[in-house]
Amino acid sequence: MSDRHEGGCLCGAVRYETNGTPKWVAHCHCESCRSNTGCPVTTFVGWQRDNFRYTSGTPQRYVSSPGVYRSFCATCGTPLTYGADRCADEVHVYVATYDRPQDFPATAHVHYAERIPWFDTKDSHNRYRTGSTRGEPMSDEEIAELSKNRD
Numbered sequence: 548m549s550d551r552h553e554g555g556c557l558c559g560a561v562r563y564e565t566n567g568t569p570k571w572v573a574h575c576h577c578e579s580c581r582s583n584t585g586c587p588v589t590t591f592v593g594w595q596r597d598n599f600r601y602t603s604g605t606p607q608r609y610v611s612s613p614g615v616y617r618s619f620c621a622t623c624g625t626p627l628t629y630g631a632d633r634c635a636d637e638v639h640v641y642v643a644t645y646d647r648p649q650d651f652p653a654t655a656h657v658h659y660a661e662r663i664p665w666f667d668t669k670d671s672h673n674r675y676r677t678g679s680t681r682g683e684p685m686s687d688e689e690i691a692e693l694s695k696n697r698d
């Protein structure tokens with residue numbers, strides 16, 4: 548498998564490429580990503596910014612929270628990337644915009660505490676309450692407790 552991957556928006560006006568190995572791939576369950584994509588969960592490929600570049604077109608940027616930027620195609624509206632001042636050297640690419648999303652399997656869930664209660668995936672990846680994967684993942688008991696509170 549080549550370490551160069553291409554992707555882009557639905558209409559094809561904006562195209563990008565990434566090179567190398569991503570830092571991480573994770574499902575994000577936060578409300579903000581949900582609103583941005585219209586989907587119950589969003590999967591990101593996290594890159595060092597140097598490994599990402601646009602090859603055609605220029606996306607628009609929407610500031611979704613202070614210091615948080617989401618790029619999208621101005622013609623078709625496809626969300627493409629997430630960036631934030633707190634991790635300015637990274638760019639997070641929406642995995643479904645890749646030509647070959649199958650090459651980037653997710654290995655963790657973040658912001659799991661914000662998930663839609665009826666949405667779950669059958670996998671054994673760690674589930675983190677917030678956006679950080681550095682702390683301890685949630686225990687089975689915590690996950691069960693969360694479902695109780697949200698129902």
Ligand SMILES: [Zn+2]
Nearest residue numbers: 556558620623
């Ligand atoms: Zn487009």
Ligand SMILES: [Zn+2]
Nearest residue numbers: 575576577580
């Ligand atoms: Zn999110």
